[in-house]
Amino acid sequence: MQPDEDFLPFMQTHSDSLLRRLFSDYGMVLVLLLLILVVSILTLEPQNLTGREAGAATADQILAAYGQQAVVAIAVPAGAADRQYLEGVKARIEQAGGQIAGAVSGSPAQARQMLQRAAQSGVAINALAVTGKSQEWTVLDSVRQDGQIRFFVPQVRWWPNFLKAGNLLGVANQTAIYAIIAVGMTMVIILREIDLSVGSIVALSSVTVAGYLRYFAGGSSAGAGALTIACLLALLVSAAAGAVNGVLLTVARLPSFIVTLAMMLVARGLAQRLSNQESIGxxxxxxxxxxLGGGSLAGLPNPVWIMIVLYPAAHFMMSRTAFGRKLYAIGGNPEAARLCGIRLQQVKFLVFTLSGALAGLGGLLLSSRLNCGDPKYGDMYELEVIAAVVVGGTSLMGGEGRMLGTLIGAFIIAVIRNGMNLLGIESSSQNIVLGAVLAAAVLADQLKRRWQSTR
Structure with missing residues (x-):
């Protein structure tokens, strides 16, 4: 039985459409996961276990060797996990009837002093519990060469430096600020425009909030009300800078490249003048x-929570509201959108104002996290943000792009940069790699458009 001739083209078309949709929805996610896998493999190294459980395990090794005759000294760095390790060793040794001759969580000099005091008091130490870092202290070399004291180190396991909890939280925290600013940039680029001023607006927002608190709100004694006013003022100034961009774009009909380039210089200059070119510490x-920027909730930094709330809201606005559909319509075909009654200039003004406000929010979070206002903040942020948006699939030709893609693009850029930092690649080489990634993303967009135009 021969298949229906009309059915085969339908199935082929349906299959192609399904594949395109799947790649569009999940392709960038797969790229991000593959990138995480590669970086994890490249940063795989032997890791000493830390914390209280690692300390207890090390103590068990000592007890297996010396039993109740164990006379133990403990020398570890000053980190929180190292202190937990120290407590784990100490508690297990004392519980088993052994003796703790001394315990230090601090510097190599403090460890040397502890061992000297033990020697002067006539205590015969036979075991020294250390961590992977403290065993490399040069002050312990003479002890190791003497051979009378046996070193005990936590067990080693292979684990990627990239997948350490602290590193992942750091990546998420840093990415959050770029991702927040990228929400506005995504809308701008969907409109076939560009905003080069976001980095300077970050600095302007930072200086505004810190300057108000210092000069008008009592400095370090400022209360909650003054702090709220300062934050709102920073957002208002940033939104005003974006609104000026919108006015020059829509009323003066200047190209967005020129308008935002001018605002980039003006906002940076204002930040320098307001702060006298000095940081407000x-x-x-x-x-x-x-x-606001340095606190955390349920183990996640506050900027990450703000990002988590902001992106679903932005996705809903772009996909489920009339305003979002207008953006895509204008970016796809401005003339057709105008003939349909869409007020192009009004939409563009609102988008640039929102872009400025989101850049201000990013500056506010950055200033809060670092607890400092500085006119140098936000340098080159515009390029990082544009790279995240473009890598995330938003077309520079306008009319295409998704918030989820932008978020994934921001994490792709962050994973690449963090991976290069962990591998010790110098900053100049990092810039070359990120530039190549951006160029590849734009090239991929152009090739996709050419392929679509031939179908």
Whole structure:
């Protein structure tokens, strides 16, 4: 029985459409996962276990060798996990009837002093519990060469440096600020425009909030009300800078490249003038200011939570509201959108104002996290943000792009940069790699458009 001739073209068309949709929805996710896998393999190294459980395991090794005759000294660095390791060793040794001759969580000099005091008091130490870092302290070389004290180190396991909890949180925290700014940039690029001023607006926002707290709100003694006003003022100034971009674009009909390039210079200059080209440090800022960008909730930094809330809202706006559909319509065909009654200039003004406000929010979070206002903040942020948007699949030709793609693009850029940092690649080489990634993303977009035009 021969298949229906009309059915075969339908199935082929349906299959092609399904594959395109699957690649569009999940292709960037697969790229990100593959990149994480590659970076994890490249940063795979032997890791000493840390924490209280590692300390207990090390103590068990000592007890297996010496039993209740164990006379133990402990020398570890000053980190929180190292202190937990020290407590784990100490608790297990004392519980088993052994003796703790001394314990230090600090510097190599403090470890040397501890061992000297033990020697002067006549205590015969036979075991020294150390970590992977403290066993390399040169002050312990003479002890190791003497051979009378046996070194005990936590067990080793292979684990990628990239997948350490602290590193992953750092990547997410740093990415959050870029990703927040990239929400506005995505809308701008979908409109076939560009915004080069976001990095300078980050600096302007940072200086505005810190300057207000220092000069008008009592500095480090500023209360919650003054802190709220300072944050709102920073957002308002940033939105005003974006609104100026929108006015020059829509009323003066200047190209967005020129408009935002000018604002990039103006905003940076204003930030330098307002701060006298100096940073406004934590001496002048209230302790509560650091909570916004430096605090955490349920183990996640606050900027990450803001990003998590912002992206679903932005996705809903772009995919489920009339405003979002207008953006795609204008970016896809401005003339057709105008003939359909869409007010192009009004939409562009709102988008650039929103882009400025989101850049201001990014500057506010950055300033809070570092507990400092600085006119140098945000340098080259515009290129990082544009790279994230383009790598995430938003077309520079306008009319195409998704918020989820932008978020994935931001993480792709962050994973690449973090991986290169962990591998010790110098900054100049990192810039070359990121430039190549951006060029490849634009080339891929152009090839996709050419392929689509031939179908």
């Amino acid at each position: 934590d001496v002048w800022l209230p302790p509560a200011f650091r909570t």
